[in-house]
Amino acid sequence: MNHTRPMPDRPRRLLLASAVAIGCGVAWRPAHALSDVLSAVLRKYTGGAPTREGKVKFDIAPLVENGNTVPITVTVDSPMTASEHVQAIAVFNEKNPQRDVIVCTLTPRVGRASVSTRIRLATSQQLVAVAKLSDGSYWTHTVDVVVTLAACIE
Amino acid sequence: MARTLIHAPATARKGEVVEIRTLIGHTMESGYRAGSDGRTLPRDIIRRFTCRYNSEVVFSADFYPAIAANPYLAFFVTADSSGSFTFTWEGDNGFAQTESATITVT
């Protein structure tokens, strides 16, 4: 008779469950853990050779206003000498119709391993930039990007 | 002939690392878009960019449909000798365009 609760039982459980689910939904994959899709793409690109995070900096806005044109810059820490340089820089995506974005081939005469371009992103997703060094090693940087759309689309 | 805008320095000191920036007008039709009649528009993209420095390839890139329309590409080159840069874009439907820029290295 005097059972006054702040909130009835069932809705409260539902609310708690949703909060936990949302919390899990956000945190189920820690930032920069490579998705299965991108892991497979990288394996194919490197021919099975292992990749390591580091040396590569993938510059892209975390929140993108329009996925049609997204500026990116990939920079690799390398002296770019004849004996030690970047041979290739590639970018792959997770959720576009096709995984490849760009593959650049560099020579020591490039001087500085930094490439800028503009890409298309179909939706919010993960991207990876991979650099192949002259010593045969592969280095990566993975980013997560949220893509929004202009409100009045044509 | 597509429009291009190229920024390459006309002069540089020997050994200086210079930035080259290129912009070319091209729709880069991805091959995944539907036209107003509902049918998929066929792919029509630039597939390859090459930069030659005094006839030697120093930098090249393979473009895929995920490269945005009117492709912008910026990269670096070490200025080691006077001469010229030649930039080539090749793509679907026989697209081919070449531009060049001279450089004086002191």
Next chain:
Amino acid sequence: MISRVATLAWLLASAGALAQTTGEARRSGFDTMSPALRAMQRDDQQNPGMLWVADGEVLWNKIFGISFSCASCHRDARKSMRGVAARYPDWDPIDKKPVDLTQRINLCRTRHQLVLPLPPESEEMLSLEAYVAYQSRGMSLAPSTATELEAPRARGRRLYEQRIGQLNLSCSLCHDQLAGHVLAGATIPQGHVNGYPTYRLEWQGLGTLQRRIRNCLSGVRAEPPPFDSDEMIELELYLAQRGAGLPVEAPAVRP
């Protein structure tokens, strides 16, 4: 789409409490863009709109028709066109009606160069318009003060404030009262016209203000008036005054 409408409905329901005064400081759409897009606009080497400006310079000097290029009469555009885009739309005393920059270029073609007008949003028209508008870059939007423009401008203002379309929205609701709020992840801009013609990422190309207004009208599920209709020009007139004082950014980059 349904969730967007629901979000909008919720925003409008609270619009009363959150309404911003129309006297608030005018902010260009540039200010609401990310640093990456601002850099894209500022750097002439990265700004895709500059491809059209470069083409426009070629067309400016090209001889059309019997023997006239734009340069034949207007000489160096850097001098003669400075301030033009900042002033338009303006009154045309011959046809006795307001005209925007696109129409003015076509009037030059038909009256003086004796050639056919260019179709709206055609590559040649966009290039010429981009080149002309570029000459006013950095100047403040300073709409023409011709007294004949007052009545059409007032009509444009009424159109701006009128609810239209299946979504029953007016320009004023979103761009005056709700500017700065977020709709479907994108910040609602004040919707100024200081950047036209604009390279809009959504278009993956350059376009005029009329094209952009048509997008807005489709967005509220209203039938867009035809290109160059009276309503379009009247709306452009009002919008130019509404944004007076903002710097011309043509060719701007917008999402």
